[in-house]
Amino acid sequence: MQRIDVESSEIWDYSLEHEDELSKNQHLMAENDDYGMEVWLTMANGSPELIVECDGNEIYREDIFNEKDAKRTADRIYDDYLSIKAIETMTDSEDKTVYIEDESEDEYDDEQMLIDEREEEIDAAVRDLVNIVSDTGCYNLTDEAVDDLKEHFLEYMHRKLGISIYRPMYLEDADTGEDYFTEYPYDDMVFEDDNPIYKQDKN
Secondary structure, X not given: OEEEOOXXXXXXXXXXXXXXXXXXXXXXXXXXXOOXXXXXXXXXXXXXXXXXXXXXXXXXXXXXOOHHHHHHHHHHHHHHHHOOHHHHHHOOOOOOOEEHHHOOHHHHHHHHHHHHHHHHHHHHHHHHHHHHHOOOOOOOOOHHHHHHHHHHHHHHHHHHOOOOOOOOEEEEOOOOOOEEEEOOOOOOOOOOOOOHHHOOOOO
C-alpha cells in the first residue's frame, strides 16, 4: 500500500528545515510495501537528492534544485515508483531510458515542457553571466552565441569541476530512430578531448 509521509509540495521546505540531519542520514519521504519501494531524501552531497530504493537496494536518484523542481521531480518519482507503474518502470532499461512509445501523450508533453523550461533557465543564466562580467554589457547575444557558451560552460563544470548538471533532453536513438528522455551527461555525448583544458595533469 502506498504511504506518503512528506507530500511533493513540502519536500523543498523539508530539505531546508532538516539540512543538518539530511547531511548525515536519509529521511523516508514515501513508500509502497506492495512493491518494496521507498523514496528517501538526503543531502549527503551538499544538495538535496531523492533516492529510490527497491527492497533496500538503490535503483535511482535525482538531484533537486529549487522548490518548483522538487515538487515536479517528486511527483514524477512518486508516480513512477509508488503506483502500479512501478512494474513498468522496473522493466525499462537499466539506464532508465524511457521511450516515447511507452509513455502517454501527457507524460511526453510534461517532460517536453520540463526540457523547454530548463533550457530557458540556462539560456537566461548564460546571458546574465555575460552581461555581468562584460565591462560594457552585452545584451545582443545571438541564440547561436548563447548555445555555444552554454555548451562550453556545462562541459567545463561537468568535466573539470565535477559539478552535477541538471539538463534533461530528448535525443534520438541511433539504432532505432526513436526519441528517448535522458539527462546530462547524455550517453552518446562526445567531448573534444584535444582541448588542453581537459588534459590530465601527469605531474
